[in-house]
Amino acid sequence: MKYIQWINNLLAKIETTFLILCLSTMILLSFTQVILRNFFSTSLFWGDTFLRHLVLWVAFLGASLATKENRHINIDVLSRVLSPGIKRIADIFTNFFAAVVSFFLMKAAITFIGFEKESGSILFAGIPVWIFQIIIAIGFGLMMFRFFLHALEKLLTIRKVKLEEEPS
């Protein structure tokens, strides 16, 4: 478990770095486009396409990190009235469910990227479009890993709680 957490944190660090890089590029590049067009009446022709794909990267990196911090948007109505014990069990189920859904989304994304790779579409400057799309599969893969981890953690805490309760 310790090792898995270590991997989880290392991944998060890499993701955060990428995320900050993407967002900084986004701000600078789109600002540059405005300046270029208004003062030099030109613009980078690949700029806008690239920017929009950065949105995709930011979205999936952000979502993956949101998974790590348990910060996904949810409805969460029942769990507020449940007892802590039942809530833990519910958490195991919902996290496991989300992991399974993420797995299928990742699988779908891999199929999608396969089709795109086959079609040989080029985004700009000879870069194939699938290179930009790969983040969808990576993102869902990371989310799957983390949801599963959450479920596992909850499972282990339940055992711990039981062990602590038994002697008394």
Add this chain to the structure above:
Amino acid sequence: KYKIKFASLAPEGSTWMNVMKELDQEIRKQTNGDVGFRLYPGGVAGDEKDVLRKIRMGQLHSAGFTGVGLGEILPEVRIFDSPFLFRNYNEVDFIQNKFFDKFARGFEKEGYILLGWADVGFVYVYSNNPVNKLADMKNVKMWMWEGDLVAESTFKALGISPIPLSVIDVMTALQTGMVDGVYTSPLAAIALQWFTKTKYMMEFSLADAAGAVLISKKMFKKLPEDYQKILLETSKSYLEKLMLLSREENQKSIKALKDQGIQIVASPPADQMKQFYEAGKKARRMMVPRLYPLSLVEEVEQALDKFRAANER
């Protein structure tokens, strides 16, 4: 029994969709109801690239594409979209018929069957300053369909630097003066309401926008052979009819634009026109070899020259 899911950007109730509905009826009749279309009009299935993805995945089977979508499959087709190539619809028909088999083979190699050409029609420039010679172009803050290599080369050859925007942003950009020149077919100029923000239309057309209806080879091969034949023949004749109707409609749209107060700028004098034609030639060569080989450009241009010479005689 065989449901062909067909998508188009053309809205419900347009000539385009009406002809597709007639085609659907006719094919159902000829195949005793075994083959029919299910229509997804008005871009509800997404833009042309989305539709292509859905066809690859088997979710959709057939679609009407403009040059943008066709070029994704077979970049060579975009030669038809290149600037100042055709001077009238006779030339368009001549070349498109001449090259039908060649491109049909090209599409088949990529997994699509060409059911017929269905070009959007001649595209004109609409602007707030009149343009009737090459130098006038420099006074126009021209919009460009973002990411379109053909448009980019065209304007580069004309010596202007356009402002790339997505179609959806054009209206706001016209309103605020970010751009004051756009290009599209007369029908689309009305549908997109761009004419409300411009004063002039160039009578001299920028290009003829290509279009075609394709069906995925996977779906096509599922049909029994006699049905394949019915589908091919019926589609081709209905699409020819559609092409005539849409040309008529574009002609009517020009009149409607005039009625709305758009001033038509007469074609430039012969010497100026020659400059435009030269720019067109230059633009076509700028896209070699990214879209097509030089040999295709020369083949098309020579065929056109021959056709023109024969018609002048």
Add this chain to the structure above:
Amino acid sequence: MTTILIGLTLILFALLGAPLFSIIAAIALLSFHALDINIAAVIIEMYRLASAPTLLAIPLFTFAGYVLAESQSPKRLVNLAKALFGWMPGGLAIVALVTCAFFTAFTGASGVTIVALGGLLYPVLLKERYSEKFSLGLITSSGSLGLLFPPSLPIILYGLVAKISIDQLFLAGIIPGFLLILLLSFYSVRMGIIEKVPRTSFHFKTLFISIKSAIWELPLPFLIVGGIYGGFFTATEAAAVTAFYVLIIEVFVHRDLNFFKDVPRIMKESMLLVGGILVILGTAMGLTNYLIDEQIPMKILEFMSTFISSKIVFLILLNILLLIVGCMMDMFSAIIVVVPLISPIAREFGVDPVHLGIIFLANLEIGYFTPPVGLNLFISSFRFNKSIIKLYTSALPFLIIYLIALLVITYVPDLSLWLVRLFGK
């Protein structure tokens, strides 16, 4: 039977707190699987996140909003608002309303307003001793206020899809838009009095001091508005300019934030929210793909049109249908898919197409914060770290006011059409 069972399980998971995106995705995946279509179809739509030009505004405005919220700007702006409107009951709330309306007219993409401006305005409202419930409700419901004002992108898109004049729609939206603001302002004044928000008297000297301290923040709205109306940049690029400007003033001018210590943290924090919103949007688009493929909106409308006999009934049903649509679909898909279906029916009942457009957009506006699934409720819940139940109760009084306005807009066509006739043609 199995379908019902699966449905109930999913609802249970949702209520137990499974991420919203996983629920929507599960429905989409199962639906496509049932149709024997490759589940990769869900991803096709998700990838459209990278082709919609307006989406770029979401991360940029969100980041700018977080930067402002974490700096001392809220304090400076509160002082300014207090100096200007502190004498008036509900003054600050009205300022918040108008600012949100204004901002939404430009961004067009819902949710952005809450994240970018709400993050700034919410603490300000609390500091001014408005109640948490009122402040949350105000921010959440104002997240879509302003859709009816030019140059709102949904209006433009509506005009294109319905083939009616965009200029006329802009004119038609103005009075209904002001009606909404007016009603909400009355409510704010009332709440300002009820909640005994302390008032201050007006002094030119305090005003002058507060203007001076907020001198760098003040040009921002003018920069954005002037930039867009002057044709220097698009609404999306305005987001970039805003993010850049805000970063410079907070880090290098005011030095409220440290470039190396605070900025990366804020970047990450803000993008967690963006990621959360965009996966939901992406999966919702995947589900929309299924609905369209199965022509479900078409079937519902066909069903409806066989049962309607009068204009009044049609309008009521239309409002209900559109509220549901507004909750479930993103605005742009809703316009592209639903407008071509309802406009011919509406014409048959003699509803003016321009008026229909305003009804349509007003409905979607409300749908955004209608419990249980209006998207803005979730965004607020995330942004302010409050339970969704709390948001339901906070949004309720505002929902009632919006619905009253909607009824007026729907049944008094002149409200929309008067200006069109005055300036039209």
